[in-house]
Amino acid sequence: MSEAFHTEEMTLNMGPQHPSTHGVLRFVIKADGEVMREAIPDVGYLHRSIEKIAEKVGYHGFMPYTDRVDYVCAMFTNQGWAMACEKLGNVEVPRRGEYCRVIATEFNRLASHLLTVGLMGMDIGAMTPFLHALREREMINDLIEELCGARLTFNYMRIGGVAWDLPPGWREKAIAYLDHLAPILDEFNSLFSYNKICIERLANVAVIDAADAINYNLVGPNLRASGVNWDVRKDMPYSVYPELEFDVPLGSGEWGTTGDAMDRYMMRIREMVQSSRILRQALKQMPEGAVLGKVVRNFKPPAGECQIRVESARGDQGWYVVSDGTGFPWRVHVRTGSFAAMGMIQKLSRGLMIADLVVLIASLDVIAPEIDR
Amino acid sequence: MQRWLDSLIAQGAFGANPSRNLVYTIAIAIACAIVLFLIAVPFASVVTWVERRVWARIQSRIGPNRVGPNGFLQWLADGIKHVCKEDVIPSEADARLFKLAPYLVVLAFILPWAVMPFSSSLILADLNIGILYITAVPALTVVGVLMAGWASNNKWSLIGGIRSAAQIISYEIPAGLSIFPIVLMTGTLSMQGIIRAQGWSPERWFLFANPFCFVAAIILFISSLAENNRTPFDLPEAESELVAGFATEYSSMRYLFFFMAEWGNMFIAAAIVTTLFLGGWRFPAVSGSAVVMNALQFATFMIKCLFLVFVSMWIRGTLPRVRIDQMMSLCWKYFVPISFIDLIGTAGWVAIFPEGNVIAQWTMLAIGMALLVLFVARVVTFTRRAGMELYLHPTI
Numbered sequence: 001m002s003e004a005f006h007t008e009e010m011t012l013n014m015g016p017q018h019p020s021t022h023g024v025l026r027f028v029i030k031a032d033g034e035v036m037r038e039a040i041p042d043v044g045y046l047h048r049s050i051e052k053i054a055e056k057v058g059y060h061g062f063m064p065y066t067d068r069v070d071y072v073c074a075m076f077t078n079q080g081w082a083m084a085c086e087k088l089g090n091v092e093v094p095r096r097g098e099y100c101r102v103i104a105t106e107f108n109r110l111a112s113h114l115l116t117v118g119l120m121g122m123d124i125g126a127m128t129p130f131l132h133a134l135r136e137r138e139m140i141n142d143l144i145e146e147l148c149g150a151r152l153t154f155n156y157m158r159i160g161g162v163a164w165d166l167p168p169g170w171r172e173k174a175i176a177y178l179d180h181l182a183p184i185l186d187e188f189n190s191l192f193s194y195n196k197i198c199i200e201r202l203a204n205v206a207v208i209d210a211a212d213a214i215n216y217n218l219v220g221p222n223l224r225a226s227g228v229n230w231d232v233r234k235d236m237p238y239s240v241y242p243e244l245e246f247d248v249p250l251g252s253g254e255w256g257t258t259g260d261a262m263d264r265y266m267m268r269i270r271e272m273v274q275s276s277r278i279l280r281q282a283l284k285q286m287p288e289g290a291v292l293g294k295v296v297r298n299f300k301p302p303a304g305e306c307q308i309r310v311e312s313a314r315g316d317q318g319w320y321v322v323s324d325g326t327g328f329p330w331r332v333h334v335r336t337g338s339f340a341a342m343g344m345i346q347k348l349s350r351g352l353m354i355a356d357l358v359v360l361i362a363s364l365d366v367i368a369p370e371i372d373r
Numbered sequence: 374m375q376r377w378l379d380s381l382i383a384q385g386a387f388g389a390n391p392s393r394n395l396v397y398t399i400a401i402a403i404a405c406a407i408v409l410f411l412i413a414v415p416f417a418s419v420v421t422w423v424e425r426r427v428w429a430r431i432q433s434r435i436g437p438n439r440v441g442p443n444g445f446l447q448w449l450a451d452g453i454k455h456v457c458k459e460d461v462i463p464s465e466a467d468a469r470l471f472k473l474a475p476y477l478v479v480l481a482f483i484l485p486w487a488v489m490p491f492s493s494s495l496i497l498a499d500l501n502i503g504i505l506y507i508t509a510v511p512a513l514t515v516v517g518v519l520m521a522g523w524a525s526n527n528k529w530s531l532i533g534g535i536r537s538a539a540q541i542i543s544y545e546i547p548a549g550l551s552i553f554p555i556v557l558m559t560g561t562l563s564m565q566g567i568i569r570a571q572g573w574s575p576e577r578w579f580l581f582a583n584p585f586c587f588v589a590a591i592i593l594f595i596s597s598l599a600e601n602n603r604t605p606f607d608l609p610e611a612e613s614e615l616v617a618g619f620a621t622e623y624s625s626m627r628y629l630f631f632f633m634a635e636w637g638n639m640f641i642a643a644a645i646v647t648t649l650f651l652g653g654w655r656f657p658a659v660s661g662s663a664v665v666m667n668a669l670q671f672a673t674f675m676i677k678c679l680f681l682v683f684v685s686m687w688i689r690g691t692l693p694r695v696r697i698d699q700m701m702s703l704c705w706k707y708f709v710p711i712s713f714i715d716l717i718g719t720a721g722w723v724a725i726f727p728e729g730n731v732i733a734q735w736t737m738l739a740i741g742m743a744l745l746v747l748f749v750a751r752v753v754t755f756t757r758r759a760g761m762e763l764y765l766h767p768t769i
Contacts, residue, residue, distance in 0.1 A: 012528050019616060034532070034697050125604060125694025131432040197605055197693045354532070355614050355696045 009037060012354075016045045020123050020358045023368025027345075031354060039349035039357050041342045047372040054332035059085050059159060059299045062332075067153035069334055070370040072115055075101075075108035075144075076312035078157040080334070083238065083308045084319040085159040089301035097161030097291040098240045102282050103174070104147060104156055106275045110181070111140040112313035113268040113275075116365045120265050121192050123362040124201045124355075129192040136184055139177055146170060159299060161292035171283050178276050185272060193269060202265055203256030206348045206360040213259065216347075217340040220315015221267040222364055225251035226259035232311035244281050246274045261363035268365070300327050314338055314365055338370040405487070405497070413486045417637030418448035423679075424636065424686050431690035452629065460625040463526060470524035475623070475630035477517030482634035484510040485641045490564040492654045492670035494663070503564035504552060507645060508545075511600070511638060515541040518609065518619050521631070525622035533618025536697060537609035541600050543704040548596035550712035551589040554719035555579055555649045558586075558729075568653030573673075580650040581737035582729060585718035590650040592708050592715070594681070597642035599700070601635060604689040608697055643681035644674075651677045 010033075015026035024045035030037040050069055054062045066081045067074035079101055086093060093101075118133025141151040146167055148156035156163055192198055208218065213226035223230055231248040233241040249270035251263035303325040310317045318335030341364040349357055378400055382393065422437065422445055429436025437444035462468050488503040490496045500506055515538050522534015556562060558579065559570040571578050580590050599606035610618035620631050647653055654670035695703070726733075 010528060020614065034536075121693065125607060126692060127428075128432050128690050131434065135433050191691070192693070195693065197695055200699060201693060201696060353696060353698065355608075355694075358614055 014039070014357070015042075020361070022119065022361060022366060025342075025361070025366070025368055025371070027357070029349075029354065029357070034353050034355075036349050036352050036354060036357060039345060039352075041345050043339070043342055043371050045372065046368045048369075050373045051332045051334060054329050056328065058327050059301070059329065060297070062329075063158065064153065064155045067155055068369060069373055070312065070314065070317075070336065070338075070367055071152055072367050073105075073108045073112035073313040074152070074154050075105040075156060076310050076317060077334070078154060079105055079239075080308060080310040080312070080317050080319040082157045082159050083310065084306055084321045085299070085301065087306045087308055088304060088321060088323050089159070089295075089299060091160045091295055092293050093161050094290045094293055095240070095287050096165070096289040097293065099282055099286040100162040100166065100291050101157060102240055102244070103166075103279060103286075104144065104154070104162070106279050106282070107140050107144060107174070108154075109275045109313045110272055110279075111137045111144075113272050114140070116268050116313075116362070117188070117193075117265065120202075120359075120362045121198075123358045124198065126192060126198075129188065132184075132188060132191070136181060139180075143170070143174060143177060146173075158292055158295070160295035161290070163292070165291045171286075174279065174283055178279055181272075181276060185269065189269065193266065199255050199262060201355075202262035202359060202363070203260055205256075205261040205356050206352060206363065207257045208259040208344065208348065210259070212344075212347075216344045218315070218344065219317075219337040219340060220311065220313070221271060222264055222315065222337070222341055224248065225263040225267045227251050227253075230316075232309045232316050236309055238308070238310070240282070243285070244278050246278050249274065261359050264363040264365075298327055300325060312337070314367065314370060334373055336370045336373070338364075338366040338368075339372075341366050342371055406483075409483050409486050409497070412489075413483045413637055414633065416486075416640055417482070417633045418452065419445075420636045420640055420682060421448050421451075421632070423682070424689075427683065427686045428690050431687070455629040456626050458625040460627060461622075463622050465526045466622060467524040467526065470520050471622075472627070474517045474521035474524060475627040477520065478514050478634045479630045481511050481513035481517065482637040482641070484513075488564050489641075489644055490568055490648055490653055491674055492667040493565070494667055495671060496565060499563055499565045502562045504556065504562050504567065504645075504649070507564070507641070508549060508552060511641065512541065512545060514600075514634065514638070518631075521623065522619040525619070527622050529615045529617075530619050530621045533609045533615045533621070536615075537602065537619060539697075540602070540606060540608060540700060543701060544596040544599040544606075544708075547592050547704060547708035547712045548600060550709070550716055551593035551596065552645075552649060553716050554586055554589050557716075557719050557723055558582065564648055564653075568648055568655060571652040571655055573652060573655040573657050575652070575741075576731075576734040576738045578650060578652040581734050581741060583719065583722045583733055584737060585715040585722060586650065587737055587741065588711060589715045589719075590646065592712055593649070594642075594646050594684075596704075596708065597645065598685060598688065599704070601638040601642055603635075603639065603685055605692040605695050606700055607689075607694055608700060639682055639685055640678060643678040643685070646681055647674060647677040651681075653677075 010031045012029040012031055013026070014029055016024040026042040026045060028040045028042060048068065050065055053065050057065065063078065063081060066077040069077040085091070114133045114137040118130040118137075121127070121129030121133070144154060145151045147170065148154050148164060150156075208222070208226050210226045210228050213223050213228055218226070227250055229248060229250055232238070233246075234248055249267060251258050251267060253260070253263060254266075255262040301323045303323055305320070305322040307318060307320045310319070315337035317337065320331075320333040320335070321329050322331040324330040344364070345360060348360055352360065378396055382396060425447070426436045426444070437447040440446040440450045462471055485507045487497045488500050488507050490499070518537040518541075519534045522530045522532075522537065525531070555567060559567050561567060561570070575581060579586050581587065598604075602609050609615075610620060615621070620628055623631065654674040656666070656669045656673045658666065659669070660666055
């Protein structure tokens with residue numbers, strides 16, 4: 001029988017049009033029935049030459065383009081670009097401006113993590129958590145819309161500060177929202193996170209140990225889920241983060257192994273709690289004053305290069321900018337967390353089931369435009 | 374109708390010298406098919422509307438509310454839309470099997486309605502093997518689904534079809550084994566016979582007859598979720614993994630057939646559980662009029678069924694999907710052994726208490742009620758503690 005019965009591996013093409021690939025991603029899956037031999041990621045479907053565009057549109061003009069680097073949490077890319085330019089041009093940001101930035105980015109982190117945990121729900125087959133998470137995210141979008149007029153691609157920050165101060169009454173609304181979110185997170189946990197099926201699906205799946213996480217250059221929540229304590233906000237403080245008190249949650253392996261999909265998922269929930277804490281403090285101790293420093297319209301930083309790091313919702317985001325003294329940057333490079341995470345997928349996918357690949361992608365929280373820029 | 378057929382035969386409409394009985398049989402079969410279709414399709418369709426509204430409510434949405442009162446006629450609009458759409462058959466597909474598959478699925482969902490015991494007289498055919506028939510016929514679904522998966526010539530469809538076959542065949546075993554205890558207790562396979570063996574009051578339902586039946590009912594309900602590809606066992610059409618599983622390549626009316634069958638099967642599964650464990654249509658005799666009694670019995674049956682259908686929707690709105698290996702281990706490692714224990718236990722019970730045991734019935738009822746209270750308390754504790762509606766949009 002064994003000679004007569006011919007079997008072969010199945011090559012599956014997952015994406016670029018597939019409901020659970022979080023944007024236009026493509027995986028070539030070699031599968032033996034339900035078990036994958038390997039999933040090879042194929043990146044580049046959303047490459048839009050954003051880094052090259054920067055060399056043509058100048059420093060101020062590039063700000064709206066940064067929104068498109070990571071449209072799920074565009075505030076961080078705004079902030080990264082602004083900080084890089086400020087470091088190059090030695091621009092001082094008013095303290096109220098810095099607080100506005102922190103508030104905007106932390107709200108954006110909440111929005112991004114809500115989307116991530118919701119998508120995790122949808123990827124393992126539960127629509128309800130997704131819609132509940134998006135319902136809460138809508139309210140953040142409402143708040144941010146009032147702040148800067150946009151719901152997705154914000155273009156809120158400027159070199160030297162932020163475009164607009166908080167509107168009147170916004171602070172109260174923001175605090176009301178934070179009060180509203182805390183019990184909702186508990187409800188979300190009891191609906192979904194602590195659900196037996198959810199834990200069974202996520203725990204012990206795609207375990208990344210600390211050494212691997214560092215070797216593969218994982219950043220942000222993915223890295224911390226493996227138990228590595230590295231948060232740019234704490235370890236290389238920028239903006240006003242030194243003045244704010246918050247904890248860095250770490251993966252504990254409470255449900256399975258440290259660094260499994262459940263840890264990565266819970267990391268987002270825990271970070272939302274910490275972001276709420278940061279927001280409460282920032283909204284409380286925000287000083288009065290201007291929000292935008294004096295920056296010349298024809299911004300020409302002196303020749304030189306700089307590298308800054310921002311802790312985005314998807315982790316350590318690096319901005320490397322080289323100036324040649326003209327009004328246009330000579331070279332811009334963005335180092336994003338999703339791209340590094342994609343490199344890990346091929347290794348992790350060996351021996352997983354097809355259903356677990358979806359969990360793996362969702363737990364790494366990769367966003368297609370951030371991979372390709 | 375007989376006279377009409379006779380006149381047709383006399384006119385030579387069926388050839389020179391047809392067998393009268395054959396003509397009658399075929400005519401009755403066609404009439405029955407039409408009646409079944411007319412009963413089954415609206416049931417399945419209305420269930421789609423209920424499901425969409427319930428699901429929307431669970432997910433803080435509104436759901437369909439445009440067509441008819443509260444969107445009640447949405448199913449009609451959707452049906453018309455699907456019929457009008459282009460029926461795409463992939464060029465690489467095995468066209469004959471591809472076209473045939475949805476009909477098998479629909480057949481599997483329409484046939485069980487023949488023995489659906491709506492009330493003491495409202496039943497199309499009270500077969501003496503009713504319960505066997507109603508568990509056997511829906512298994513045709515697996516042929517249709519596997520055929521759809523294979524004929525589509527799409528790898529995702531194929532995986533969906535294979536998953537479906539594995540799942541339905543596996544869960545047929547615990548489902549079948551959970552029916553046997555009732556057959557042991559009643560000694561009949563007829564749907565009406567099983568219902569008549571129960572009483573209208575809960576302690577005389579087979580659900581509470583003995584501890585084994587209670588477990589069997591739960592296993593049967595969960596297995597029926599799996600057989601009908603319902604969450605948490607909706608792996609064959611797992612949207613996030615397999616695009617749309619076996620239905621990926623289908624469009625138009627054929628696609629609708631699959632989903633009509635899914636929703637219809639939900640109702641059939643609920644009807645089986647109701648018949649076997651929840652006392653079916655049994656209602657206390659309050660009126661001499663047969664029509665009134667039948668109406669009351671029909672209402673009782675429908676309420677019990679729709680409650681179970683609602684539970685299934687509720688589960689769909691709450692739970693994520695299990696993985697294929699978890700689904701298989703749940704079936705083979707837990708459900709199958711437990712159902713065997715149930716079967717042996719019930720056999721022993723019947724040997725010891727041939728007439729049933731009233732004390733055990735009341736005890737089981739009390740335990741059931743206690744579990745229900747605990748469950749409701751838990752649900753109340755864990756839902757909506759925020760209790761606040763926020764409107765932050767600047768223009769609202």
